Amino acid sequence: MSVIIWITEGTWPACVDAARERAAADPDLVLLHLTDDTAAEAAHGAFAGLLGRGHPARDPGTRVEHLSATAADDLLARAEQRLGRPARHLVLHGRPEQQVVLAADNADLLICARDGDAAHPGPRSLAPPTRFVVDHAPCPVLLVWPTAPQGQ
Template identity: 65%
Template sequence: MTHPASVLAWLTEATWPACVDAVRTHAPEDADVVLLHVTGHDAAGIAHGAYAGLLGRGHRELDPGNRLEGLGAASADRLFAAAERRLGRPCRRLERHGRAEHEVVAAAEGAGLLVVVRDGDTRRPGPGSLGPEARFVVDHATCPVLLVGP
């Protein structure tokens, strides 16, 4: 992302409604809104490895990692569609794969604003209200960050 008037909204399954609502409230109407979702490789990678290690490398069509990848993509599509409906304005989708915290920081490079939702223990204010991934993003993002409650 290089457009300085761009707003990057980091969507997670647990916090996306609050993120979209914050964009609706705080992003200028003419801002280029980008909805970001990151799919991790953990579950599919473990399934691929287990299948290859235990059952051999033949019959790729039976590899459970492929099914997990497909389920992840379908889930991301549903999340994007719901977020777009809730946002109610033009936006773009950005799907990345890898460690969420690293992918979000990389995607936010050059953004005008990054919207992040608290994902930790929100019963008490303070550092514990951020999970490890959100804490990393807040600490390492090179653009302004809007931190909102769930």
């Protein structure tokens, strides 16, 4: 059994806790982190277009990429520690909703968290990327609240 746990800043503890409580003792656990490269691309473009060319060592986009990779590694390490057992780390780049759906292609379960408006337990409790994943995932999806829903 392969279980993918979608790790995002702010909601990852609930996803990890759900995996720890509900996943069998022997599944292939995958901690999935997505990096949207829009900020790094914008920094590269600004440097090339506005600040001049010929000094690639001063390109702020490279620094943004390194910071993003370090943050992803740190988040995955904290998630694995909270999980309490080994898990594979998968870091993908691109549009999160599309990458999560592709990563879940051969999974038996995808665990993700609501990340929208917690005051409205319906569709608004899902941000558009998460709504896309729930609608298009090729496997069952366990959707958890990052905290107890408001009003309960």
